[in-house]
Structures are given as structure tokens and as C-alpha cells.
Amino acid sequence: MPVKPDILKVTATAKSRLFQVEEIDLRFSNGVERTYERLASRGLGAVMIAAIDEQQNVLLIQEYAAGIEDYLLTLPKGLIDPGEDALQAANRELKEEAGFGAERLEIIKEMTSAPNYMGHKITVVLAQGLYPCRLPGDEPEEMEVTHWPLDQLDELFSRDDFSEGRAIAALYMVRDQLRKAQV
């Protein structure tokens, strides 16, 4: 690994309810100085849940995404609340968004989303041993849940309404891991 640049200064430049923009002044090891903007990461991180039922289907939710002003198929996900670890948050979000709890939860990978300008991280959790259980969440409307066969990911990823890079990565990783476990 190369020598990290020196962080000369971090300055808050804009702030809203959810977002905090910062400028970070850097001096790289070759002497070059740069100022970048980034979103400060707040909170305890987030989880994304790949919940697999007994028939090897993954549970997908249909959710309105305000960033792109459209409904998307994706995996249940949400922020880790104070006092929770990633697995507890995953089980809670699964109950709130998909109406299932999980007997077995396992961390697959901690991912970054856009690391050049965001500190946000999301932990992918594999959930198995599902049982019906619904917790009330803060969603504005109930989410339709689809059970999608894990051996038909190609068809899923060819759909325009399944586009979230982190969800595509999570499903491939989970499929590979479960296939290896079967061998």
C-alpha cells in the first residue's frame, strides 16, 4: 500500500437534515495538494439483507426510490440503530420490510457505495431459517415481497427495475457462497 496523503484540513461546507458536506484538503506523498468534497458519514452504518427461503428463493421488496423517482426491486436494507449490531439490525429490517424473521444470520461482506466521495458503508447479511414475523416500520406503504429463484439471477439483473449495484453484488456473493456450501 502506498503512503496515505496527509489530511491538512477538513471543513464543513454545507449541512442539511440528513447530509453534511465537507471539504478535505490533502497533500499526497508526491507533494501534490488537492481539495476534495465528500459527504461525511454519520450514524452506525447500514445493513442489506439477502434472505433465502427453503426453496432457494431470495426475498425481494418493491420500494419507491426518491433519488430516481421510481419503484425498484431490491433487497431489504436500513440503518443500524443505536444499541444494535449489524445482525440485530438485519433481522429487524427484515421483519419490518419483508415480514420475516431469520433463525440464522451471517455477515457476508462490508461494502462501500461511492468511496471517493462518501464514507457510507453497508454490511451484507445472509439470512436463513425464515419464519413469518412482521414488525411495524417507518415505511409510508406496505412493500410487496417477491420470492425470486436464486438460480435465475441473470433474468433479474437484465431488468431495468433491478439496478442497485450493491444488491447485485450481494446476490452474486450469496449465490456463490451457498453453492460452495452444497459441494
Next chain:
Amino acid sequence: MPVKPDILKVTATAKSRLFQVEEIDLRFSNGVERTYERLASRGLGAVMIAAIDEQQNVLLIQEYAAGIEDYLLTLPKGLIDPGEDALQAANRELKEEAGFGAERLEIIKEMTSAPNYMGHKITVVLAQGLYPCRLPGDEPEEMEVTHWPLDQLDELFSRDDFSEGRAIAALYMVRDQLRKAQV
């Protein structure tokens, strides 16, 4: 697909050099109203390039990511400039960041990053028929390029310094597509 919520109002709430934060007031089809914050998407989108050499290695770059204050291994990527299409931008970024041009370029998938609160999209491009060609870019330091075997993705994804969800998704999709083409 459900009926999309009505967009009652969009209000700019904070602005910096790179980022524009907006509030979006929504009324869902069940009558529930919500206000969400999001980052407005500006510009023409971005590209991420999976460049595969004759030996079936993918070209990785090592880049400092200001959002997480560390170096990461990832795929070359960058913004589409005015006047460029996605394939032209991909070939230019590949030349700037990795020192290679490509004879054959192909769009694999348009991905979203965090669609609940960002409109940003990134187009994954498969690049083949590589030849040495370096264009000067705006990077603060030269990026080290690694040729990583496409049949050793598991080992790559188990590394803590390879964490970008979009890059993991891109490499799995490209590997699957190239395997199918060989059959």
C-alpha cells in the same frame, strides 16, 4: 408496478461545489405524505470499466478514496464529459487511469448506487482488445495497475481493500457474460 407517488414539491436545501441537497415532498397512492432528502444528480452520469486482457485478467487500479480516507483497489471509473457517450468516456478514462485503450467496448448494465437518496447512475462497460495508450488525466498521482485473474474473484472480494459494491457487481456480471460466450 404500483402507482407512483405524486411529487408535491422539490426544494433545494443546501448546496456546495459538488453537491446539491433537495427535499422532495411526496404523496403516496394510499394518501400518506412524506418528505425525503436526496442528492440531486448533476451531469451526464458516470462509467465504470471492466477491462479484460488476452489472459483473462481484469485491470484494477489502486486509488485514494477521500470518503473513507484510505487506498482501495477498484475498477477505473469517471464522469461522462459533455459531447461524449458512455463508451467514449469509458475508453478515455481507461487511457487516463490505467494506460490502456480498448478496441471493443460494450455496455453491460446501468446501475444505481444508493437510489433512495441519490439519482446518480453509473454505466458498467466491458472493454476488450486492449493496447497500451496513456492520456494525461486529472489524478493527483499515478495509479498502480494490477492485472487480476478473472477466475480468482473470490480471493479479491475477501480483501478488505476491495469493497466497492458497484465494482463487485460489475466483475461478477462480466465474468458470467464471458463464461457464457465461451460455451
